[in-house]
Amino acid sequence: MRFLIFATIFLTVMTLLTLYISRRFIKKLHFSKKIQFFINLFLVVNLLGVLGYMLARYNPAIPNWAYFLLSIPIGLIFLLFIATLFYEIFSLLINKTPMNDKRRGFFKKSLDITALSLATAVNAKAMYNAKTVELEKVDIKIKNLKKPYKIVQLSDIHIGGLIDKKFISSIVKRVNNLNPDIVVITGDLVDTNIKYAKKALDELKNIKSKYGNYFIVGNHEYFHGVKSIIDYVNTLGFKTLENENIYIGEEEKGFYLAGVYDIMGYRVDDFKPDIKKALKNTQDFPLILLAHQPKFIEEVKTADLVLSGHTHGGQIFPFNYLVKLQQPYIKGLHKHNEKTQIYVNKGTGFWGPPMRLGASSEITLINLS
Structure with a gap:
């Protein structure tokens, strides 16, 4: 019963974080709708991975490679959430800083690419660190x-x-x-x-x-x-x-x-x-x-x-x-x-x-x- 309560709360939190990332980060990226769609699809797959992790957590029949794939989405969602918070802060600074629209657009696109690249790099680094x-x-x-x-x-x-x-x-x-x-x-x-x-x-x-x-x-x-x-x-x-x-x-x-x-x-x-x-x-x-x-x-x-x-x-x-x-x-x-x-x-x-x-x-x- 304790596990069911924990799993329900945990999945709810992960779902809310995923929605926040999608609406406050992915939706604002200066990328095509097609690219945004695939990134959001990646988020959905991650969320399904969290569900799979909770179901497989205490199942010894799950091979290590599958368990690895199912456990990674928890960290990915958390770190993407943190990246979203930083993204919103820098977006606010860009929007509030006096400059012409062309320059603002340049900084905004640079922020989009940098934020997504850093989020990917940080997740990879975190996985590498766990090996040691x-x-x-x-x-x-x-x-x-x-x-x-x-x-x-x-x-x-x-x-x-x-x-x-x-x-x-x-x-x-x-x-x-x-x-x-x-x-x-x-x-x-x-x-x-x-x-x-x-x-x-x-x-x-x-x-x-x-x-x-x-x-x-x-x-x-x-x-x-x-x-x-x-x-x-x-x-x-x-x-x-x-x-x-x-x-x-x-x-x-x-x-x-x-x-x-x-x-x-x-x-x-x-x-x-x-x-x-x-x-x-x-x-x-x-x-x-x-x-x-x-x-x-x-x-x-x-x-x-x-x-x-x-x-x-x-x-x-x-x-x-x-x-x-x-x-x-x-x-x-x-x-x-x-x-x-x-x-x-x-x-x-x-x-x-x-x-x-x-x-x-x-x-x-x-x-x-």
């Missing part, structure tokens, strides 16, 4: 930590669709090359029925670290069966932190690693985060908390460092400004207060279209000192 997962190296000082540690953080992998066994295998190899002390996955690992994700998940058995591998659930796990996902991940050499903590490192020189359920648990009234339980008996050593959504930091009073994900860094600029309305931090390292720092991973995979603009996918290497 960057290594982000971050140095973080923790008060009273008596020994340096190396943490590798993955987040928002979203196994399902284009994120498959091959993708996970490549990530695992890169993680192992970093020789981490611990590996943490901060939620949204699985984004399909667990039975379809097992082949990709099994690759995680190959991750090697000195003090263990740890996982917390994100909001997307709640869509596909939290319990079944936790149970399976726990068979892969990972420990799911379920409102609990564990001591990491050498005796008297380590730190506590805690993890909570996602705040989606409040909405579904199950698997709810409990910060008091998670941080029980952690007062004697430095504390690092895994919490999927950055806004959970408002419930945190004693952690030295919070590791989060969820935002994808906005994934496609300027969507990050919309994410900012809901989350206090979008990406990177921030000093929340005198005691607590937070690092927000931009996501190792992606959701929806395989597109990234202004926010690369990342594997995070955190050097604690």
Whole structure:
């Protein structure tokens, strides 16, 4: 039922954006009616692609090439919408600037060609960016930590669709090359029925670290069966932190690693985060908390460092400004207060279209000192 509601709202928004692009951008282009017709036809095909994406999203029978074609229209429509907004601003400037009609016509035609060309180039660049997962190296000082540690953080992998066994295998190899002390996955690992994700998940058995591998659930796990996902991940050499903590490192020189359920648990009234339980008996050593959504930091009073994900860094600029309305931090390292720092991973995979603009996918290497 939640998926049906989401799909209905999502399709409605995409339809409205498409109509806006057609009427406020395509209709105003100084191109022939025939060219405008074909561009509008392209928009309709894109909209049908969005519908196909929603129907195919959790169908494992859909081959990757078809899934790729169906997912791209979401990003195309969003970026064309942004292009339309800029087009309207520059059109207004041209119309309001004093000049003769011939010069105004020249600038208007130049704007039309430039806008359409840039929109095409930006979409192509966004698709190209999604192919690369960057290594982000971050140095973080923790008060009273008596020994340096190396943490590798993955987040928002979203196994399902284009994120498959091959993708996970490549990530695992890169993680192992970093020789981490611990590996943490901060939620949204699985984004399909667990039975379809097992082949990709099994690759995680190959991750090697000195003090263990740890996982917390994100909001997307709640869509596909939290319990079944936790149970399976726990068979892969990972420990799911379920409102609990564990001591990491050498005796008297380590730190506590805690993890909570996602705040989606409040909405579904199950698997709810409990910060008091998670941080029980952690007062004697430095504390690092895994919490999927950055806004959970408002419930945190004693952690030295919070590791989060969820935002994808906005994934496609300027969507990050919309994410900012809901989350206090979008990406990177921030000093929340005198005691607590937070690092927000931009996501190792992606959701929806395989597109990234202004926010690369990342594997995070955190050097604690």
